[in-house]
Amino acid sequence: xxxxxxxxxxxxxxxxxxxxxxxxxxxxxxxxxxxxxxxxxxxxxxxxxxxxxxxxxxxxxxxxxxxxxxxxxxxxxxxxxxxxxxxxxxxxxxxxxxxxxxxxxxxxxxxxxx
Numbered sequence: 172x173x174x175x176x177x178x179x180x181x182x183x184x185x186x187x188x189x190x191x192x193x194x195x196x197x198x199x200x201x202x203x204x205x206x207x208x209x210x211x212x213x214x215x216x217x218x219x220x221x222x223x224x225x226x227x228x229x230x231x232x233x234x235x236x237x238x239x240x241x242x243x244x245x246x247x248x249x250x251x252x253x254x255x256x257x258x259x260x261x262x263x264x265x266x267x268x269x270x271x272x273x274x275x276x277x278x279x280x281x282x283x284x285x
Contacts, residue, residue, distance in 0.1 A: 180223045184234040190242055193232060194257035201229040202255050204236045204248045211272060212252045218274040226281045229256070256284060 181203065184190045193200050203219075205212035223231050236243040236251055246255060250268030254277065257263060266280040 180220055181231040181233050184232050185238070187239060187242060190234065190239065191260075193230070195260045197259065199229050199256055199258045199263070201226075201231050202257065203231070203233040204243055204253045204255065205233055205251050206235060206237045209251050211268065215252045215271065215277075219277070222274060222277055222281070225278075254280065 184193065184202065190202070194202070203215070205215075234242065236248060242248075246262055247265070248255070252271050253268050254266040254271060255262055255264070264280070264284050266277065270276050270280070
């Protein structure tokens with residue numbers, strides 16, 4: 172059985188400068204907004220790894236909205252977890268927290284972005 176650690180699959184964004192640099196490139200970047208106290212975020216962590224492996228055309232990152240609230244506010248992240256896709260500095264898609272509770276909802280969102 173392969174052992175891949177989550178931090179390898181989804182890297183953490185810790186500064187606004189890092190975030191702005193990552194979303195500015197040609198590569199599509201998916202950012203999961205989360206918080207440590209959020210039960211739905213913990214639940215997503217339990218099912219997200221196989222999805223990350225399947226949708227590996229994205230560079231996957233996570234951002235703690237409590238540590239960088241100005242970024243969450245700028246991109247209208249009202250609830251967590253939320254998944255946002257960026258490319259060339261633009262937000263291309265946003266899966267709001269109400270629709271990000273199951274693996275199927277996340278897969279449907281990603282499939283629609285193909």
